[in-house]
Amino acid sequence: MGYLFSSFIWSYALFLIPVGLLIDKFGVKRVGGFGIFIWSLATALTGAASSFASLLTARLVMGTGESVSNPVGAKVIREWIPSTERGMITAIFNSGSYAGPAICSLVLAALVAAFGWRMSFVIAGSIGFATGYVISATGSYNWAFGIAGGLFVTGALVILSMTRKPMIPKERLPSLVVIAVQAS
16 A cells, blocks of 8 residues: 555656656646646546556556646746746745645545545546646647547546446436537
8 A cells, every 4th residue: 555655756756857858848838738637637547446556557647747736836937927026926836735735635535425536536637627728728738638528528427327326327328428528
């Protein structure tokens, strides 16, 4: 279990420097958008993990996706914020890095109690897709989030239909999948 719980940090730490280089080469919007996409996909797929290996892989990929957050934040603060305001903005960014997980832990605990641990990861991944889509709405990565969103919604519908007490009857699943794909 120790390997599983710490695996997120392994890939997070390993990819910080390469991500910084990618940000310098391709910019914060592209790399940040791609990081949100990877994190969201890995988070959602964590809910579908069926073995130790698949859960470990999802956690490693999740850490890789999240490794863009601090380098992107640092670059944005450096390039977009006047030097006289960087101290306060950096403090707000760092506060969010600690307050976000603290607040989200309470929200995810409620989701786990209501829907189970698997669905909590699916919901967290969908929030990431929605956030990434909004952030990249003016960029060239809309198609990636649209496709991923459609696939994600389809996966969520399948998971919802496979639980012990299905939230979506299996006979309604095909029509809902078509709607989800068309919406993306």
